[in-house]
């Protein structure tokens with residue numbers, strides 16, 4: 001096996017279970033991509049990984065003890081990932097990349113169907129080894145690939161979308177606590193459904209009262225809105241994705257749950273609603289896409305959030321609840337608090353922080369990989385004196 005040597009000081013990252021090093025953090029490396037042993041400059045063994053200088057992160061570390069990256073290794077990783085989700089039903093994230101010891105691989109389980117995303121060159125190169133292991137460990141009826149992510153494009157890898165194994169229906173049935181969505185898998189966003197907001201949706205359904213008004217902005221297929229409607233609340237869902245809103249419309253019709261839908265840009269719809277005579281909402285949810293992918297985008301995105309929050313606050317009832325989420329690593333709790341404080345000052349509203357929620361357990365957050373904490377939801381309540 002070839003070796004890479006970490007630069008002095010950079011070995012600490014790997015010793016502390018961080019699974020990646022940039023090319024300029026390596027003292028020496030082989031002249032071709034492949035599986036490598038990772039050593040410190042003093043020749044201490046640090047781990048086993050995959051080296052490819054064309055990758056944004058040239059070295060990805062997969063194990064921190066000696067051994068091959070073979071079928072047995074991947075079987076063990078997948079078995080552990082399954083065991084961690086043993087009590088989480090049949091619809092969950094089965095593999096959450098680094099946090100499950102598999103940088104570059106995401107696997108979502110939708111009942112008997114798995115949807116995978118291969119996000120880096122290492123997992124792409126090792127595909128023939130891990131794929132049979134995943135099939136053996138999870139025994140799906142079918143496996144579909146949605147490797148059309150930005151991260152993959154950054155790696156210089158081509159898109160791969162389609163059936164990888166077995167039988168995959170064109171329309172996935174996604175069952176969340178009895179709300180069944182029928183999602184055309186090839187047309188959907190990401191892996192098809194945002195499993196990561198399930199806990200917050202449950203919480204909303206517990207809190208919302210019949211007759212209340214709920215504004216679900218960035219709704220995707222309207223899983224928040226439908227839960228509110230199931231409780232007898234009025235729900236208005238806003239998204240720009242017509243395909244997703246089509247799923248919402250059909251689901252609402254099939255379940256007999258009325259949900260109003262507005263297709264358009266969130267900021268424009270919020271502004272126009274705030275200018276209209278619409279009655280206030282007791283719950284306003286803002287769950288935007290990953291707005292920030294690089295730190296230098298942060299100032300612009302913070303301004304956008306303040307602009308979104310101003311009309312959102314105008315639409316919020318006295319004592320109402322504001323749910324603000326960020327799935328961007330760079331847009332953390334501090335930034336969310338800051339933008340909300342700025343918007344509240346502009347609108348003369350006083351808020352209290354009721355709760356802060358993070359990734360749910362099927363999207364684990366590894367202490368050693370700060371980037372694995374990506375989802376934050378702050379639940380504010382309007383709090384007039």
Ligand SMILES: C[S@@+](CC[C@H](N)C(=O)[O-])C[C@H]1O[C@@H](n2cnc3c(N)ncnc32)[C@H](O)[C@@H]1O
Nearest residue numbers: 194197218219220239240241265266287288289
């Ligand atoms: C993180 S997802 C929302 C997930 C959703 N809340 C759920 O529970 O499934 C972000 C959504 O924002 C939508 N979106 C992105 N940009 C938008 C924009 N400018 N205006 C309205 N919707 C937008 C996307 O279509 C996507 O459905």
